[in-house]
Amino acid sequence: MIKIDVHKKLRAFDSEMNFHIQCQIKKGELVTLYGESGAGKTSTLRILAGLLKPDKGEITINEVSWIDTKNKIFLAPQKRNIGYVFQDYALFPNMSVLQNLEFASGKGQNKKVITELIEMMELGDLQNRKPQTLSGGQQQRVALSRALVRKPDVLLLDEPLAALDYKIRLKLQDYITRIHKEYNLTTILVSHDIGEIMKLSDRVFVLEQGKIVRQGIPSEIFSNQKISGKFKFTGEILKIEPQDVVLIVSVLIQNNVVKVIANKSEMQTLKVGDKVMVASKAFNPILYKIQE
Amino acid sequence: MNSLKGHIKEVQVNGSLSLVTVALSDEILFKAVIIETPETASYLSEGHLVKVLFKETEVVIGKDIKHLISLQNQIRGEIKRVERGQLLSNIIINTPAGDISSIITTNAVDQLSLKEELTVCAMVKTNEIMLSE
Numbered sequence: 001m002i003k004i005d006v007h008k009k010l011r012a013f014d015s016e017m018n019f020h021i022q023c024q025i026k027k028g029e030l031v032t033l034y035g036e037s038g039a040g041k042t043s044t045l046r047i048l049a050g051l052l053k054p055d056k057g058e059i060t061i062n063e064v065s066w067i068d069t070k071n072k073i074f075l076a077p078q079k080r081n082i083g084y085v086f087q088d089y090a091l092f093p094n095m096s097v098l099q100n101l102e103f104a105s106g107k108g109q110n111k112k113v114i115t116e117l118i119e120m121m122e123l124g125d126l127q128n129r130k131p132q133t134l135s136g137g138q139q140q141r142v143a144l145s146r147a148l149v150r151k152p153d154v155l156l157l158d159e160p161l162a163a164l165d166y167k168i169r170l171k172l173q174d175y176i177t178r179i180h181k182e183y184n185l186t187t188i189l190v191s192h193d194i195g196e197i198m199k200l201s202d203r204v205f206v207l208e209q210g211k212i213v214r215q216g217i218p219s220e221i222f223s224n225q226k227i228s229g230k231f232k233f234t235g236e237i238l239k240i241e242p243q244d245v246v247l248i249v250s251v252l253i254q255n256n257v258v259k260v261i262a263n264k265s266e267m268q269t270l271k272v273g274d275k276v277m278v279a280s281k282a283f284n285p286i287l288y289k290i291q292e
Numbered sequence: 293m294n295s296l297k298g299h300i301k302e303v304q305v306n307g308s309l310s311l312v313t314v315a316l317s318d319e320i321l322f323k324a325v326i327i328e329t330p331e332t333a334s335y336l337s338e339g340h341l342v343k344v345l346f347k348e349t350e351v352v353i354g355k356d357i358k359h360l361i362s363l364q365n366q367i368r369g370e371i372k373r374v375e376r377g378q379l380l381s382n383i384i385i386n387t388p389a390g391d392i393s394s395i396i397t398t399n400a401v402d403q404l405s406l407k408e409e410l411t412v413c414a415m416v417k418t419n420e421i422m423l424s425e
Contacts, residue, residue, distance in 0.1 A: 227424040228326040244377025263348050283419040
């Protein structure tokens with residue numbers, strides 16, 4: 001369990017912002033911080049990592065105090081067991097993949113974790129290569145693995161996939177899901193990608209002006225209404241074709257295009273480029289097993 | 293999408309399924325079976341105002357029906373307009389709970405001789421109905 005209640009006066013561009021984040025995150029949870037640039041998402045991660053000192057407040061992780069300004073407690077960044085992954089992979093260029101992981105694990109650490117991670121993140125064929133010979137997606141897989149070798153109490157992911165193209169992003173999302181579950185991690189993600197947030201997170205905190213203004217499960221946060229349909233996806237309208245008395249609306253959901261029939265009277269409210277929720281009852285879809 | 297408003301009259305729960313009865317008016321009751329319970333969906337309480345949503349293509353039209361039918365949601369109304377297409381047509385029915393659209397094949401429109409001012413029965417299966425706040 002992570003308990004955060006911190007205050008700080010932050011300078012955002014030319015104005016000052018009273019940053020005050022208060023939340024609790026359960027062990028094993030993956031939560032996302034969502035909000036505009038300058039809302040305080042990265043500042044929250046930096047305070048957790050010890051790279052930024054709050055003016056006052058407390059942070060406790062699994063009953064251990066990392067920050068307690070009242071009692072003058074401030075655990076040094078290197079003593080906090082966290083994994084931090086940024087958009088920039090920041091791997092050591094002169095070391096191989098394996099050496100990067102070994103360096104992060106420190107002396108006398110159990111090497112079994114490294115072997116496990118190499119297997120889980122499918123780095124076996126890459127382990128002796130230098131980072132600059134790898135693609136962006138591969139480098140980020142190494143960076144993620146490196147963040148995990150010490151089995152961190154908290155994994156901080158600051159838009160880790162934002163620089164990658166769509167296909168690779170989807171694949172890495174699967175890796176994140178896998179490691180998060182396998183190691184029962186507590187993860188805080190910063191992301192702007194609603195599809196990604198829906199896929200990965202248990203809860204979302206919406207930040208505005210340094211404060212959490214809303215929180216809830218992703219499907220509640222990102223749809224305007226609570227709707228009972230269980231077959232729900234968000235997507236973007238690519239094409240609207242009037243046909244007879246109906247519209248055939250093509251919607252991009254992740255990397256699949258689906259078609260939905262809509263009534264012509266809905267034409268006024270729908271346009272190409274709109275973000276929409278595609279919802280249906282769980283009773284309608286059929287499952288068809290794919291022979292592998 | 294058809295959207296009618298009503299108040300929840302009854303919620304029958306079994307495991308994670310609920311059969312929700314919504315009163316669209318004093319006489320018209322619509323039922324929806326959903327994978328939610330009052331624990332998972334806060335709006336599932338008696339008296340709560342909800343929207344009853346269902347797709348036009350899921351609305352069955354009946355005319356002079358004499359046999360018994362399993363569809364639980366039946367609402368009578370007068371045809372307000374018929375928009376004919378080559379394969380599909382849109383029938384707009386004026387009911388006491390509001391207008392309902394039904395998209396059926398143009399063949400069916402002809403077979404039933406559906407036209408304006410005719411009284412018909414619009415029917416929707418309980419598993420086709422979604423509820424929303």
